[in-house]
Amino acid sequence: MTEQHILRAFDRDLETIQAQLMKMGGMVETAILEASSALEARDDELAQKVRSADKAIDAMEERINEEAARLIALRAPIATDLRMVLSVMKIAGSLERIGDYAKNMAKRSVLLAQMPTVGSAGGSLRRMSKAVVGMLSDALDAHVSRDADLARDVLNRDREIDQMYNALFREFLTHMMEDPRNITACMHLHFIAKNIERMGDHATTIAEQVIYLVTGVMPEEDRPKADSVTSHGVDGAQS
Amino acid sequence: MNDMRVSESAVGAQDVKISARKVQVFYGENHAIKDVDVEILDRTVTAFIGPSGCGKSTFLRCLNRMNDTIPICRVEGDIMLDGEDIYDRRVDPVQLRAKVGMVFQKPNPFPKSIYDNVAYGPRIHGLTRNKAELDEVVEQSLRRAALWNEVKDRLHAPGTGLSGGQQQRLCIARAVATSPEVLLMDEPCSALDPIATAQVEELIDELRANFSVVIVTHSMQQAARVSQKTAFFHLGNLVEYGETGDIFTRPQDPRTESYISGRIG
Numbered sequence: 001m002t003e004q005h006i007l008r009a010f011d012r013d014l015e016t017i018q019a020q021l022m023k024m025g026g027m028v029e030t031a032i033l034e035a036s037s038a039l040e041a042r043d044d045e046l047a048q049k050v051r052s053a054d055k056a057i058d059a060m061e062e063r064i065n066e067e068a069a070r071l072i073a074l075r076a077p078i079a080t081d082l083r084m085v086l087s088v089m090k091i092a093g094s095l096e097r098i099g100d101y102a103k104n105m106a107k108r109s110v111l112l113a114q115m116p117t118v119g120s121a122g123g124s125l126r127r128m129s130k131a132v133v134g135m136l137s138d139a140l141d142a143h144v145s146r147d148a149d150l151a152r153d154v155l156n157r158d159r160e161i162d163q164m165y166n167a168l169f170r171e172f173l174t175h176m177m178e179d180p181r182n183i184t185a186c187m188h189l190h191f192i193a194k195n196i197e198r199m200g201d202h203a204t205t206i207a208e209q210v211i212y213l214v215t216g217v218m219p220e221e222d223r224p225k226a227d228s229v230t231s232h233g234v235d236g237a238q239s
Numbered sequence: 240m241n242d243m244r245v246s247e248s249a250v251g252a253q254d255v256k257i258s259a260r261k262v263q264v265f266y267g268e269n270h271a272i273k274d275v276d277v278e279i280l281d282r283t284v285t286a287f288i289g290p291s292g293c294g295k296s297t298f299l300r301c302l303n304r305m306n307d308t309i310p311i312c313r314v315e316g317d318i319m320l321d322g323e324d325i326y327d328r329r330v331d332p333v334q335l336r337a338k339v340g341m342v343f344q345k346p347n348p349f350p351k352s353i354y355d356n357v358a359y360g361p362r363i364h365g366l367t368r369n370k371a372e373l374d375e376v377v378e379q380s381l382r383r384a385a386l387w388n389e390v391k392d393r394l395h396a397p398g399t400g401l402s403g404g405q406q407q408r409l410c411i412a413r414a415v416a417t418s419p420e421v422l423l424m425d426e427p428c429s430a431l432d433p434i435a436t437a438q439v440e441e442l443i444d445e446l447r448a449n450f451s452v453v454i455v456t457h458s459m460q461q462a463a464r465v466s467q468k469t470a471f472f473h474l475g476n477l478v479e480y481g482e483t484g485d486i487f488t489r490p491q492d493p494r495t496e497s498y499i500s501g502r503i504g
Contacts, residue, residue, distance in 0.1 A: 003502040010501065076460055078487045079500050216489025 017067045024060040025140040028095045031102035036129035039109035040122040050106035057099035064092040087209040094202040101195040108188045115185045128164045135203040142210045151210035161200035168193040256281040256451040262316035273475045284452045286462035289472035303339035304332045340419035344426040346406030348398035356398040360417040384412035404435025424454040471495045
């Protein structure tokens, strides 16, 4: 819907919440990238920065929700406008969760910096983070450009994240079995991998919101899953 | 999308009350309604929305032959009420209008007492045999219109002395006094304040238990609040007709979307 409202203030309000959401998206992308760099480089300072930046992300979510509530009260949006406001509120919620995972990653990387390195997981986790940031940024671009095809592409990419997580899961398990002294570090690394995998799920939720915004219908639930860890248990990892 | 208000409505609510097929209306040369097909359900509130001059009031007036009073107006196509053609020559428009009542934009009580306003229809149609029965009908109608408690002590005061909202409810009481099957409302709340509007809307929702209600409204929010079905008219065409919940969350036609969301269409 590219037509403008007769009441132009309505368009300005919608543009405002869209812009705020994109700003929040940028903050969250930065948090993920910096958290993964901090982890790989064992950079405490950068990790601290990610942790304190999360407050700004939380504040941004609150601001977006207030704006959206005000817009609903004053403009009574319907049809696409309503779906737009609803999607912004839900996406802001997902972004806030992703921000929390990034913060948790930074917290764990401060602890990990005091332990001996285990394997080459840092690089894998950074690649996984990058893939998630790619999904997230495409999902947000799809929201701005109302591009359901791009959003569907993001949905399909979650499978790759799941596969990366499965591979890391097996790797950590192997390290822990080789030497119990690795267990503490590997537990932290595993939680980080799981956090990144959850970020991917949230990016997927955002993409679903974009499809709802554009088409008015939520996509079917049965998207491809590649999470063999929960479906096959430890057997797969032991073999 | 599931509209909860539909699912809570009475069983058997999906019977067709009025069925219109290929309806055309001309005012002289002006083709005001073009090929409108619509099925209006029993015990359901149907809202007609659309910009001024789109034909929604014209179409509403076809449903009880109010357009008969306009000499240059010509109606073509079929309008069936319970399967019977209301434009059949054997149909008496006065009898038809007792079955298909109407409430107008501006409250228009007769310059008579509150009692006589409501008693007028039952009297001329000979629906009651004695004063006691008539009293009963008047009280029932005023109760249905949620006006009884406010006027029961002054039934013989002039109807025109009531407030705007009360006058409109008096007109609704007058319309329901003949036990119509369908109630047509042409912007019934446009002259009312928000409180009176809410009272009339509550009343419409209650009337749905017994009648099929068709309401023309310029207020999108009102259509969303009171109706289960919404029809969008534009330039004499029925553009979209569907569940109100669907029309207001995901309209299928871009013209509907533009209109209801306040864009230039």
